[in-house]
Amino acid sequence: MNRYVKLVHMEVHRFRYVLFGMMLLTAIWQTIGVIYYAKVRMDGWREAARLGNYAPRPFSFADIIGDSQFWFALPILISITVLGLYIFLIWYRDWIGRDKFAYRMFALPTARSNIYLAKATAILLFVFSMVSFQLLLLLLERQLFNGIVPSDYRMSSLFSEAVAANRVFELPLLPLEGVRFVVYYGTGILAVFVLFTAILLERCYRWLGIVYAILYVAACGTAIGFAANLNPYGYFYPSEITAIRLGIYLVVMGVTLALGFRLVSKKITV
Amino acid sequence: MIELIRVSHRYLCRKVLKEVTFAAEKGQITCLIGLNGAGKSTVLKAIMGLTPIHGGTIQIDGKPIGRDTYEQVSYIPDHLAVPPSMKLSDALQFMEDFYSRWNKDRASELMRFFGLDYRERAGRLSKGTAAKFNLVLGLAQDSDYIIMDEPFAGIDLFSRESIAEVFSSELVGSRGVLLTTHEVGEIEHLIDQAVLLRDGTVARTFECEQVRSEEGKSVVDVMKEVLLA
Amino acid sequence: MNNVNDWADISFNSRDPVYLQVVRMFKEKIVTGVLHSGQTIPSRRELAALLKINPNTAQRAYKEMEDQRLIVTEGNSPSRITLESDVLRQIRSELLGGAVEAFVASIRNIDVPLDELLDVIRRKYSEAQEDKDD
Numbered sequence: 001m002n003r004y005v006k007l008v009h010m011e012v013h014r015f016r017y018v019l020f021g022m023m024l025l026t027a028i029w030q031t032i033g034v035i036y037y038a039k040v041r042m043d044g045w046r047e048a049a050r051l052g053n054y055a056p057r058p059f060s061f062a063d064i065i066g067d068s069q070f071w072f073a074l075p076i077l078i079s080i081t082v083l084g085l086y087i088f089l090i091w092y093r094d095w096i097g098r099d100k101f102a103y104r105m106f107a108l109p110t111a112r113s114n115i116y117l118a119k120a121t122a123i124l125l126f127v128f129s130m131v132s133f134q135l136l137l138l139l140l141e142r143q144l145f146n147g148i149v150p151s152d153y154r155m156s157s158l159f160s161e162a163v164a165a166n167r168v169f170e171l172p173l174l175p176l177e178g179v180r181f182v183v184y185y186g187t188g189i190l191a192v193f194v195l196f197t198a199i200l201l202e203r204c205y206r207w208l209g210i211v212y213a214i215l216y217v218a219a220c221g222t223a224i225g226f227a228a229n230l231n232p233y234g235y236f237y238p239s240e241i242t243a244i245r246l247g248i249y250l251v252v253m254g255v256t257l258a259l260g261f262r263l264v265s266k267k268i269t270v
Numbered sequence: 271m272i273e274l275i276r277v278s279h280r281y282l283c284r285k286v287l288k289e290v291t292f293a294a295e296k297g298q299i300t301c302l303i304g305l306n307g308a309g310k311s312t313v314l315k316a317i318m319g320l321t322p323i324h325g326g327t328i329q330i331d332g333k334p335i336g337r338d339t340y341e342q343v344s345y346i347p348d349h350l351a352v353p354p355s356m357k358l359s360d361a362l363q364f365m366e367d368f369y370s371r372w373n374k375d376r377a378s379e380l381m382r383f384f385g386l387d388y389r390e391r392a393g394r395l396s397k398g399t400a401a402k403f404n405l406v407l408g409l410a411q412d413s414d415y416i417i418m419d420e421p422f423a424g425i426d427l428f429s430r431e432s433i434a435e436v437f438s439s440e441l442v443g444s445r446g447v448l449l450t451t452h453e454v455g456e457i458e459h460l461i462d463q464a465v466l467l468r469d470g471t472v473a474r475t476f477e478c479e480q481v482r483s484e485e486g487k488s489v490v491d492v493m494k495e496v497l498l499a
Numbered sequence: 500m501n502n503v504n505d506w507a508d509i510s511f512n513s514r515d516p517v518y519l520q521v522v523r524m525f526k527e528k529i530v531t532g533v534l535h536s537g538q539t540i541p542s543r544r545e546l547a548a549l550l551k552i553n554p555n556t557a558q559r560a561y562k563e564m565e566d567q568r569l570i571v572t573e574g575n576s577p578s579r580i581t582l583e584s585d586v587l588r589q590i591r592s593e594l595l596g597g598a599v600e601a602f603v604a605s606i607r608n609i610d611v612p613l614d615e616l617l618d619v620i621r622r623k624y625s626e627a628q629e630d631k632d633d
Contacts, residue, residue, distance in 0.1 A: 006367050014353065097353070099392070104351040107318050108368050109340035204322075206282070269321040299553055438547040438554060459517050460553050479516045479556070488513030 003110040007118030011090065012125060019126055022082060023133050026075040034141045037067045038149050045153045060157035061145045065138075066165035073168035079130050083123065087192060090119050091199045095270070102270040112265040116196065123192050138162060187224065190253055194220045197260040204267040216259075223252050271295050271331060272317060272343070272415055272448060278325035279312055279470075286312050288470045289326065294463070296414060296446040299437060303454050303493055304467035310450035311348065313467070314417050317448075318345045330415070341371050346408035346418035350400045354393020358403060361392060362410075369411050377410035380441065384432060398429030405433060415446040422451060434460065458489040466496050473497065506541075506549040517552055521560035525569065526590045529580060536587060539577045540570065 012019075041059050048056040065072060094102040105115060142162065146154070163169045198213035205212060227248040230241050272294040279287040287309050294300035302310045315321040317328055319335055328335050330342055352361045358381075366372045381388065384402040395403060401421065408416055422430050436442060437460045451457065454464070458478065466473045473496045481487050487495075511520050528534040541549060547557040561578060564570045568586050572578040581587070606616070 003368060010364070099351055099353050100347075100349060101351055101353060103320065103345075103347040103349070106320055107340055107345045109337065109370070110368070111337060265319075267322050270315065298555065435548070435551055438551050440544065440548075442554075455513075458513055459511050459551070459556070462553060462555055479518060479559070482514060482516040483519070486514055490513065 003108070004114040004118055007108075007110070007114055008121045008125070011118055011122035015086065015090075015122065015126065018082065018086070019129065022075070022079045022130065026079065026130075026134065027137055029075040030072055030137060030141060031144065033068045033071045034064055034144055035148065037064045037071075038145055041067070042149060042153060056153075058153050058155040059149075060155045060161070061142045062157040062161040062165045064145060065162045069166060069168075072166055076134065076168050083126055083130070086126070087123055087195050088199060090123065091196070091203065095203070100270070106268060106270055112268075113261040116200075116260050116264050120192055120196060124189060127188070186249065190220075190224070190249065190256070193253065193256045193260065197256045197263065200260055200263040200268070204263050204269065220252050220256065223248055271329075272417075272446065273329045273332075274313070274317075274326065275329070276326035277313075277316060277323050277328060279309075279316060279321065279323050286470050287316070287323075290467070290470070290472055291326075292465045292472055292475050294415070294446050294448040297444045298462040299442075299447045299449070299460060300463045300465060301454060301457070301461040302448065302450040302465050302467055303489075303497075304450075304452065305497060306452055308452075308467040309470040310452070310467055311419050314345070314419050314448070314450060317343065317417060341369065341411075342413055343415040343417060344408040344411040344413040346404055346416065346421065348419040348423065350392060350395070350404045352392040352403075352407075354391065356392045357388070358386060358390050358392065359388040361403075361407065362388075365407055365410070371412040373410050373412045376412075376441070377406060380406040380409055383441075398425045401425050401429060401433065405436060409436065409441050413445065415448065416442065417448045419450050420452070421449060422453065422456065430456065454489050454493060461489070464489055464492070466493060468497055506546075509550060511552075517556045518560040518563060521546075521550065521552070521557065522563050522567070522569070525560075525564060526594055529569075529587065530591050530594050534580050536580050536582050536584075538580050540580065542577060 041064065045056050045059075048054065094100070094105055106112065108115075138159070142159075194217060198217050201213040201216060202209040227245040230236065230244060236244065274290050274292055276289040276291055277287055278285065278289055290309070290313060292300075302313060304310050312321060316323050317330075317335065317339075319339065330339055352364075356364070362377055362381075365377075366374060384399075384406065386399065386403055386406065392400070392403070405418075405421065408418065421433055425433070434457060437447070437457070454461075461478055463475065463477055465475045474492065476492065478489050481489070481492055485492075509520075509524050511517055525534065525540075529536075534540070540546070543557045543561055544554055546552075546560075547554040550557070561570065561572075565572060565578075568581055568583060569590070570578045571581055
C-alpha cells in the first residue's frame with residue numbers, strides 16, 4: 001500500500017509540468033474569453049443605450065459562457081486530447097524513452113499490480129484535478145466578470161446555469177444530474193482500465209498483441225454497448241435493468257483488472 | 271544460489287534460450303560469456319521476471335522468483351534507467367523509498383569512491399559516469415546477489431578500472447555476483463566461474479582456476495575454442 | 500611494505516592459475532628481501548583489493564602458502580611470513596633452480612662449451628652487479 005502511494009506520487013511528479021501547463025493554458029485562454037465576450041456585450045449595451053430606441057436586457061455570467069461556446073471549450077478539448085494520449089504514453093514512455101525506465105520500474109520490490117493501479121490512479125487524478133481546477137476557475141472568472149461589468153448591465157445567475165450554458169460542460173464533463181455523473185465517470189474509469197489492459201496485450205505479445213488488443217477492446221465495447229441499450233420498456237423492470245447493467249459493468253471491470261494484473265506480473269517484457 | 275534449470279524462452283518464433291541450466295553461488299563471481307545475441311541479457315531479465323520464460327524453473331535459494339526476489343537480488347541493467355531530468359540525489363532518495371534493504375551509508379561511500387556529484391542530473395552524465403552511478407544504485411542495496419548486464423561495455427579505460435576494483439572490494443563482500451560480458455579478457459582474473467553461452471544454450475561451464483591449472487588455458491582460450499569452433 | 504605501490508605493479512598472465520602467481524609473487528618478494536621473515540602481511544581482503552583480484556583467489560593463495568609453511572596465521576592475528584629458515588632456504592633454491600632451468604632450456608640449442616658459457620655468465624653477472632651498485 002505504502003509503495004502504491006509512492007508509485008502514484010512518482011507518476012504525478014513525472015507529469016506535473018504538462019498538468020500545470022494545461023491548467024495555465026485553460027486559465028489564460030478562458031480569462032481572455034470572459035474579458036472579450038463581456039466587452040462585446042458591454043459595447044452592445046452602450047450602443048443600444050446611446051441610440052436610445054430600447055432598454056437592453058442586463059446580462060449574466062452564464063450568458064457570457066453561453067456566448068463563448070467554442071472559445072471556452074477549446075482548452076478543455078485540448079486537455080482531454082492530451083490526457084487521452086497520455087493514457088498510452090504513461091506506459092510507452094517507460095519503454096521508448098532514452099532512460100527505458102521500465103527496467104527499473106518493473107524491478108522495484110512491490111507487487112506489479114501496484115504499478116498498474118498507480119498509473120490508472122494517476123490518470124484519474126489528472127482528470128479530476130483538471131475538472132476541479134475548471135470549477136475553481138469558473139468561480140474566479142465570475143468574480144472577474146463582476147469586476148469588469150458595471151452593475152447596471154449585469155444580472156446575477158446561478159453557478160449551475162453557467163455550467164449548463166456551455167455544451168462541453170453540459171454533455172460530457174460536468175453532468176449536473178447525479179446519476180448521469182456517476183454513469184459517465186464510471187464508464188470513463190472503465191475505459192481507462194480497458195485501454196491499459198489493451199496496451200499491456202500489445203506490450204506482451206507485440207504484433208499479435210495488437211490484434212488481441214483490438215479484439216479485447218471490441219469485446220468490452222460490445223458488452224458495455226449492450227448494457228447501455230437494454231430497452232427500458234421491454235421485458236425487464238427498470239430496477240432489473242439497472243442490476244443487469246451494474247452486473248455487466250462489474251464483470252467487464254473484473255476481467256479487465258484480472259487480465260491486466262496477470263499480464264503485468266507474468267508476461268511483460270522490458 | 272541462483273539456479274536456472276532447463277530455462278527456455280522464445281521471442282515470436284525464435285528460441286532465444288534453450289534449456290539453459292547453471293547456478294551462480296553466493297560468495298562467488300559468475301560470468302556469463304557469449305557473443306552478442308547469445309541470450310546473456312535475456313537470462314538476467316528472466317531472473318528478474320522482466321521477461322517470461324516458456325519452460326524450466328528459476329530458483330533463488332531454493333525458492334521460485336517472486337516479489338521477494340527484488341529485495342534479495344539487485345539488478346544493474348546495461349543502462350542507467352533513471353529519468354534524465356532526475357538529480358542523482360533524487361534518484362538515491364527514490365531507491366531509499368522503495369528498497370527496505372537500502373544502505374544509505376554504503377550509498378554515500380560509493381558516491382565518494384566514484385567521485386560523483388549529487389546535484390548532477392542523470393541525463394547529463396557521461397557514459398562512464400552513468401555506468402558508475404548505475405553501480406551505486408545496485409551495490410547500495412544490502413542484497414544477497416548482484417546481477418549486472420555488461421558493466422564494462424562502451425566505457426572509457428579509467429571508468430573500467432574503477433568499476434573492476436569494486437569486485438575485489440568489501441562492496442561486493444560475501445554476496446553472489448552474476449555478470450555478463452562479451453569481452454572477458456579484462457576481467458578474467460576476477461571471476462570464479464564462467465558460463466559460456468552460445469545461441470541460447472550453455473556450451474560449457476567451468477571454474478577458471480581449474481581450467482588454468484589442469485589445461486593451462488586462459489578463459490579467453492576456452493572461450494575462443496568453444497564459441498568460435 | 501604495506502605501501503600500495505609495492506603491490507600494484509604485478510601483472511598476471513592469464514594461463515597460469517592466479518593463486519599460484521600470487522604465491523610466486525610472495526616467494527619473489529621474500530627472496531629479494533622486500534618481505535622479511537616475521538613480517539606481517541595484508542589480510543586476504545586487503546590483498547584482493549591491492550592486487551585487484553577476486554577475494555576467493557586471495558583466500559586460496561593464502562591457503563596454499565599456509566600449506567607450504569610460507570606464512571603462519573595464529574588465531575585472529577594477521578598472517579606473518581614464516582620464521583623457519585629451512586622454508587626460506589628452500590624457497591630460495593626453488594626460485595634459483597627454476598630460473599636456471601629456464602635459462603638452460605633457452606640456450607640448449609646453442610652449441611657452446613660449458614667453460615665459455617660460464618665465462619659469459621661471469622662477465623654478465625659482474626656487469627649486472629656494477630649496474631646495481633651505481
